Amino acid sequence: MRDTVFDTLMPLGIALGAALLALLAVHIVHRVLLRAGRRSALATELAERAHRPTQWVVVLCAVYFSVRSSADEASWRHAFLHADQLIIIGAAAWLVAALLVVAEDAALARFRTDVPDNRNARRVHTQVVMIRRVTVAVVAVLAVAVMLMTFPQARIVGTSVLASAGFAGVIAGLAAQSVLRNMFAGLQLAFSDAVRLGDVVIVEQEWGRVQEITLSYVVVHVWDDRRLILPTSYFTEKPFENWTRSESALLGAVMFDVDWWLPVPEMREELRRALESTDLWDGRVSVLQVVEATGSAMQLRALVSAEDAPKLWDLRCFVREHLVTWLRDTHPAALPRVRAEMTSAMPLHATLTGQTLTTDGDSRVFSHSVDGRARAEAFTGPES
Numbered sequence: 001m002r003d004t005v006f007d008t009l010m011p012l013g014i015a016l017g018a019a020l021l022a023l024l025a026v027h028i029v030h031r032v033l034l035r036a037g038r039r040s041a042l043a044t045e046l047a048e049r050a051h052r053p054t055q056w057v058v059v060l061c062a063v064y065f066s067v068r069s070s071a072d073e074a075s076w077r078h079a080f081l082h083a084d085q086l087i088i089i090g091a092a093a094w095l096v097a098a099l100l101v102v103a104e105d106a107a108l109a110r111f112r113t114d115v116p117d118n119r120n121a122r123r124v125h126t127q128v129v130m131i132r133r134v135t136v137a138v139v140a141v142l143a144v145a146v147m148l149m150t151f152p153q154a155r156i157v158g159t160s161v162l163a164s165a166g167f168a169g170v171i172a173g174l175a176a177q178s179v180l181r182n183m184f185a186g187l188q189l190a191f192s193d194a195v196r197l198g199d200v201v202i203v204e205q206e207w208g209r210v211q212e213i214t215l216s217y218v219v220v221h222v223w224d225d226r227r228l229i230l231p232t233s234y235f236t237e238k239p240f241e242n243w244t245r246s247e248s249a250l251l252g253a254v255m256f257d258v259d260w261w262l263p264v265p266e267m268r269e270e271l272r273r274a275l276e277s278t279d280l281w282d283g284r285v286s287v288l289q290v291v292e293a294t295g296s297a298m299q300l301r302a303l304v305s306a307e308d309a310p311k312l313w314d315l316r317c318f319v320r321e322h323l324v325t326w327l328r329d330t331h332p333a334a335l336p337r338v339r340a341e342m343t344s345a346m347p348l349h350a351t352l353t354g355q356t357l358t359t360d361g362d363s364r365v366f367s368h369s370v371d372g373r374a375r376a377e378a379f380t381g382p383e384s
Contacts, residue, residue, distance in 0.1 A: 021062065026055050046102050053095035060088045086147050093143035097136050104132045122196040126213055129197065130190035133215055185232040186215040195235055195242060200309045202241035203230060207309075243309050251285055252312045254302040254320050258327065262298065262334035264290060267323065271302055274322045280315040282307045297336050 064084045067077065108128055111121035189195055190213065199210045203220060206228055212219035218235060220228040234240075243250055258267075268288040275281040285305035292299035302319055306312035327334060 023055060023059060026051070026058050029054075045105060046099075049098045049102050050095060053091055053098050056091035057088065057095050060084055060091060064088060082150065085150060089143055089146050089150075093139050097139045100135050100139070101132060104128050122198045123193055125198075126196040127190045130186060130213065130215070134187075137215075181233050183215045183232075185236045186213065189213060189218075189232055189235055195240075199245070200243040200248075202243070203228065203234070248308040249282060249284070249305065250309055250312045251303060251305050252316045254304070254316050254323075256300040256302070256323065256327075257297045257336045258300060259296075259334045259337055260293075260298055262327075262331055264288070264298075264300070266331075267300070267326075270326050271304075271319065271323065274319060275304060275315075278315065278318055280306055280311045280318060282311075 064081060067084070068081060108125055111124045195201065195210055195213070195218070197210055197213060201208065201210060201220060206220070206222050206226075208220040208222035208226075208228060210218060211221040211227070213232070216232060218230050218232055220230065222228055271288050272286050275286050282305055285303055287301075287303040289301050289303070290298055291301045302323065304312075304315055304319055306315045
């Protein structure tokens, strides 16, 4: 009896000792990486992200091989090894995903987005984030597939599934048509450079910044802190405005309706003085033009420039307020007005010269002239 208990506990003791040795080794490596992380950010991130999954993998592998190498043929041994094998596969997938994330973060660290010209950096960030989502999903699917292949019954089912893959593929394609369309659209967005993380866009008549891109949807952070959620297929099937496609600098227009009396050159000089007084202007464009002159007013367009969309919005509001105040205080007669001209029925030159004109004869067809009376006789007969 004592020998039976000893033979049962012996493999467990060996497994526990192997697990403790494995944990000690992982702890030593972790401390070394943290010390090296004082000079390398990559070592610090590797130590933080890969520490837990490495502990699981090393400990489970030590337990697996120690139990497997024992000569004991207990009834629980096969089930224990199979369960340990499944957990090892899951932990290994976790470790691989963590290492991929570390590699992707190291690539992202080389491209800063907090600089003025960050178009290339935002493109790389978009692609790397999309690749991260795809790789993590692929690793998870492969891990589940490998776990299922450890069961003999699953192998038989897998063979039958492969035999009917054509019919099942057609059904799955029809059922998941929208999901697949969005998935491929997400990959297309990541590598076509049509839209990137941080791009300023106009979608559904809303102005916002692209905050997140996934395989199924895109999150647009609207200017008033709302979030607009759109399927990724929207950006491949419908037109949208991308204000930072090639660069962040933009032009903006401010419209004014003024009276014809306004001296346009003075307003043009005032626009230049207003722009030079603010740091919102990037110094590129300062134009004031008369774009319409019909009816009772002129329409002026002030064209200004800024280094990005938020500054352009504030600059346009600043220019509008400044020039409206200048018009009111300096040229109040040039403010928009409605004109009405009152004239008498007598011609203007006759009124000015004091002449009295008799025009009744020229306003009648059938009287007051020889031709008129003859025309009247033709229609009414001779006079008595």
